[in-house]
Amino acid sequence: MTVMLPHPRKIPPSRDKNLPVHLQKIMKKLREADRDNNGSFNKSELKHALKDLGAYFPGWRADRAFGKIDVNNDGLISGEEIDSLLEYLGSCGFGK
Ligand SMILES: [Ca+2]
Ligand SMILES: [Ca+2]
Numbered sequence: 001m002t003v004m005l006p007h008p009r010k011i012p013p014s015r016d017k018n019l020p021v022h023l024q025k026i027m028k029k030l031r032e033a034d035r036d037n038n039g040s041f042n043k044s045e046l047k048h049a050l051k052d053l054g055a056y057f058p059g060w061r062a063d064r065a066f067g068k069i070d071v072n073n074d075g076l077i078s079g080e081e082i083d084s085l086l087e088y089l090g091s092c093g094f095g096k
Pocket of ligand 1: 034036037038039040041042
């Protein structure tokens with residue numbers, strides 16, 4: 001018998017438990033901003049999350065984040081890039 005996950009690409013909530021509290025907050029906002037629920041973030045979704053997190057210049061910050069984090073240049077932050085994104089946003093002081 002094969003167990004099918006309903007949304008295999010969705011970010012699993014269980015991963016949050018191991019994160020420090022401020023990163024959990026960021027993750028929550030990111031998840032809310034993932035409007036098409038595909039488990040990855042395009043620039044507009046990231047901009048929304050940043051705005052929600054209280055960034056002064058969400059568009060600029062999203063550009064910076066993409067330049068730094070989207071290492072495979074596919075215009076999406078996904079998979080392991082999300083970990084880098086969390087770390088980056090945490091180091092910028094978000095989620096406090
Ligand atoms: Ca998305
Ligand atoms: Ca990417």
